[in-house]
Amino acid sequence: MCKILIVEDESSIRSFLKVSLKSNKFDVIEAEDGLKGLELARIEKPQIAVLDVMMPNMDGFQLCKKLREEFPDIGIIMLTARGQDIDKISGLESGADDYVVKPFNPAELILRVKAILRRMESNAKEVDANIIESYPFKIDNYSQKAYKNDEILDLTPKEYLLIKLLMENPGKAFSREELLNLVWGWNFFGESKIVDVNIRRLRTKIEETASRPEFIETVWGTGYRWNEREV
Structure with missing residues (x-):
C-alpha cells in the first residue's frame, strides 16, 4: 500500500x-x-x-x-x-x-x-x-560499470563485455568461438586464445583465488560458463 x-x-x-x-x-x-x-x-x-x-x-x-x-x-x-x-x-x-x-x-x-x-x-x-545482478556482482548497463560487493571493478572494455555476457546467461556454456564472435566481433581476425587470455585476467580481478574460480567455470572441451551463486 x-x-x-x-x-x-x-x-x-x-x-x-x-x-x-x-x-x-x-x-x-x-x-x-x-x-x-x-x-x-x-x-x-x-x-x-x-x-x-x-x-x-x-x-x-x-x-x-x-x-x-x-x-x-x-x-x-x-x-x-x-x-x-x-x-x-x-x-x-x-x-x-x-x-x-x-x-x-x-x-x-x-x-x-x-x-x-x-x-x-x-x-x-x-x-x-539497466541492472544485471548475480551476487556479489552487479552490472550497470547505463554507466557500463561492473561492481563486486558494491566496489567498482577496474575492467578493460573487453573484460566488461565478457562478464556482462556471462552474467546475462548464467549456466550457459559458451564456446571460445562464440565468445570471440560476440565480444570481439565476426570480423575479428585472430586466434581464439585471446579469449583464454582475457578470461584469465578477468578471473584475477573477480575471483578470490584465480586458480580455483568460483564464478567463471571452465567447461572442458568447450569454453566457459557463469556459475550463479545462491545468496
Whole structure:
C-alpha cells in the first residue's frame, strides 16, 4: 500500500485530504507543520508527500527542498493558493513534481497522485532494466560499470563485455568461438586464445583465488560458463 504524507497546518483541510486519500486505499500519515512533517518522513519513509505552501516553523518550499535532498525518489505535490503563480513556479523549482490549486476537487488530487505513482513505477522499471545482478556482482548497463560487493571493478572494455555476457546467461556454456564472435566481433581476425587470455585476467580481478574460480567455470572441451551463486 502506498504511504502518503500530508503536511498541512489547517486541520479541516488535513482531515478532508486524509478522508479522500484513505477512501482510495492509500495509507495516510499527517503533520501540522514543516518540521514535524520532516521528522515523520524520516521515520515513515512515505512514497508521496502532499505539502501546503504556507506553514509555521518550516514552509512548504523549505520542506520540499529537504525532502528532495534526503529522499530523491519521493513524489511531491504542492498545495498552492488560487492565482499565486509564483507559488507554482517556486514549488517546481524546489523539487516538487506537481501542484494542486486550492480549493480543489479531491478527485483531481487522487488523479495527480496516481499519475506520479505511474511515473515512479515506470522509472523504477527502467532502472531495473539497466541492472544485471548475480551476487556479489552487479552490472550497470547505463554507466557500463561492473561492481563486486558494491566496489567498482577496474575492467578493460573487453573484460566488461565478457562478464556482462556471462552474467546475462548464467549456466550457459559458451564456446571460445562464440565468445570471440560476440565480444570481439565476426570480423575479428585472430586466434581464439585471446579469449583464454582475457578470461584469465578477468578471473584475477573477480575471483578470490584465480586458480580455483568460483564464478567463471571452465567447461572442458568447450569454453566457459557463469556459475550463479545462491545468496
